[in-house]
Amino acid sequence: MFRKCDITGFEVDKRGEALIKVNAVFAVIFFLVAIIAAFFLVLTRHPTIHLLPPHLYYRFLTLHGWNALLFWIIFFEIAGLYFGSTVVLNSRFSSPPLGWLAFFLMLGGALLINYTILQGKADVLFTSYPPLKAHWLYYLGVLLFAIGALLGVILFFANLVVAKREGKWERSLPLFTFGLLTAAIIAVVTLVSGAIIFIPTFLWSLGIIDKVDPENYRIIFWGVGHPAQQINLAAMISAWYLISYLSVGGITPSEKISRLAFLLYIFFINLASAHHLLVDPAVSPAWKVFNTSYAMYLAVLGSMIHAYAIPASVELAQRKRGYRGIFAWLAKAPWGNPAFSAMFISLVGFGFIGGVTGVMIGKEQTNIIHHNTLAVPGHFKGTVVIGTTLAFMGATYYLIPLIFRRKIVLYSLAKVQPWLFGLGIAILAISMLALGYLGVPRRHYDILFSNAPFKHEFNPAMWFFWTLFVIGGVSAVLGALLWILIVVLSVFFGPKLKGPEDMQIPIVLPPQEEKKNPSHSSILCPGTLTLIFIFFVWFMTYFFLNWKWLSATWYVK
C-alpha cells in the first residue's frame, strides 16, 4: 500500500496518490477550457476587435467563470488537501472508495454545468442572479459539484483523524497542513451556504417553488461565491509556505504568529460575502461596515502577517547560509527554479495588486466607485489568478517529479513560464483596474453603444488601457498554455523519474541551526522589513487616493 519516496523520504499511500493524480489532471483539463474561453473574451472585450457575437460573449463568460474560478481551483485544492493530509503526514488515505465517489460527483457536476452552458441553456453568468433562470440541469450540476467537493473536504478531516489515531502526528500539524485545515474549514461553511441557496434555486428552476427572493439569493450566494475565494487564499498561502520550504529550506519566523494569522481567517473571513452587497438595497450601512471589514479588518491583519512571514522565511534561511546586506538574500535566491519564481511573483502580485485593491473595493463607501466596473475583475485577476493560480502552477513543478514521478519536459521553458504568465496577468489586472476607474462596466459586450438609443463616450484614455489589456491578456493566455503544455507532456509522455539524481528542480534542506540562539532583540529580517514598508506606503497611498476620487463624485446618502 505504501511506497517510500526516495527523494523526500515520505511514506506515500499509493491509493491516495492515485486520487491526488486524477484530481490534479482534471484540474488542468478544466483550466484549459477556462483559458480557451479567456482568449476569446480578451479579444471580444476590446471594443474594436470584437471577435465574438454578443450571445457567444456572454456564454463564454459564463464558461470561463465556472471553469477558472471553480473547477480548476477546487479540483486542484482537493488534490492538495489529499496531499497535505496523507503524504506530508506519512499517513494512509482514510477511504479511497469515498474519495473516488467525491471525484465522480465533482466531475459529473462540472460536466453537467459545462454541457448546459455550451448548449446555450444557462446564459446566466457565474452568479446566475434570479430572476435570471437557467435550465434545471445547471443547478443540479452545481449541487453535485458542491456535494462532491464537500465529501472531499470531509475525507481530508477523516485523513487527519486517522493519522492522529495511528500516531502519525501528535500535538501539532505541520504549518502547511494547518493552512490547508484552515482552507477546509472555510470550505465547509462555503459549501453548506451553496447547498442552502442552490437547493431552493434548483426547485424554482423545476417550477416546484415559484419565487426565489433576489436579495436573499445575493446574500447567501455570496456566502458561497466570496468564501470560495477565501479557500483559495488559505490554500495559496499554504502553497507559498510549501514552496518556500522546498525551494530554499524556508524557516517560518514564528510558528505562533503564522498560525494565529490562519486562525484569524477562520474566525473572520467569511463575513466578506458583504463585499458584494455594499451598494445593495435591503442591508443597512451598519451591517455593511461591520461585515465588509471582517469585523475591523481582522482577516486583512492575517494576510498582512503572512505577507511578512513568507518573504521572512526565505530571508532567514538565506541569511543562515551567509548572505549579508539588505537584499543579497533575495538577489541570490533561486530565481531559475520556476516554483520559487512563481511563488515570489504570486506573493508580490497578490499583495500589491490583489490585496490592496480588494481592501478599497471592499470599503463600504469606496465601493460606490467600483461596484460592477471592470476594476472588480481586475482585482480578482490580482488575487485568484496572479495569486492562487500562479502559486498552484509553481507547486505543480514539484508535484510532477514527486507525485507523478516524471521529469519535467521543456524545463528551460518552464523557467520562463511564471514570468510570462505573471507579468501578463499583472498588466491585464492593472489595465482592468484603470478601465474600471474610468467607469467601464464589467460583463458588457459593447461599451461604444453602437446600436443603443443613446451614446456614451468614456474618457479616451481608455484606448491606451485597452491596448495594455490585450497585450497582458494574450501574454497571460500564452503563459497558461505553455504551462498546460509542459504539464501534459511531462505527466503523460515525460521520461520516468528513476531517483533523486533525475530531479531537475532542487529540494533545498534548511541550513543547519546555528549554535547560539539568535537574539530576539535585534532585527532579523531587514530586507523583508524594507519590502513590507514599501508595501505599506503603497497601501496607504492607494487608500487616500480612493477617498479623493470618491469625494469628487456627486453627494449621495
Next chain:
Amino acid sequence: MALLPPPENWDKEKPSKDEKTWVYIALLSCLFMFFWMIGWHIFGKQNTSFVSYKVNPMEFFQLYNSFVEKYKIGEKNGTPVVKPPPESDVILLARMWSWSPILVLEKDKWYTFHISSLDLQHGFSLQPVNMNFQVIPGYDHVLKFKPTKEGEYSIICNEFCGIGHHLMIGKVIVIAEGETPEKYLGEIKTEKNDFAEKGYFNQAGKINPE
C-alpha cells in the same frame, strides 16, 4: 519548516522584534481603516443609504407612470424627459433594456431617487462620475443625490440582464437654475404642464404616504 511538525515549544517561542513591530503596525492600520468608514458617515458626503423598501414591481410601475405624467416636459428617442422640482421624489425605472425617464435635475439641489426594476436585476452606473448601485426587482432602492456639476450624464447598466444588456442606457441632465435641457438634448417635444396633484404625487412632489 512548513512540511515538518513545529518544534515542541512553538507556542512558547517569542516572536522576533521586527515581526512584532509589523503586527502592531498592521493592527493599528486595520483599526484606522475601520473607524475611517464610520467617520465618513459623519463627515463624508458619499455614503450608502439607510432606506429601502420592499415593493411590488407592478405598483412601482404605476408610481413611475404617475411620476412621468406629472413632470413630463418632452420626449427624446421615445423616452420621456422629466423635470421634477428640487427636493422631490424621483422615480427611475429599470427594465430590459432601458432606463426611464430621462431626468432633468438642477445643480446643487437634493433629489430623493427611488430606483427599482420591473424584471431582472440591473446595475445603476452613473457616468462619467462613476457612481454605481445595485437595482433589484421587488426592492425600492432609495438614494438621496445632490448633483455637484452641470452636464450630460449617462446611466449605464452594469449588471448582466440578458442578451440586450449592452443596449441599456439612459440619461440624466444637470442644469443650473433657470436653464433648459435643450443645450444637451437638442430639441425635445414639449407639452404644457400644470404641476397639479397627480396620482401618487402631491403638490410638493413627494410620494403620498398611502
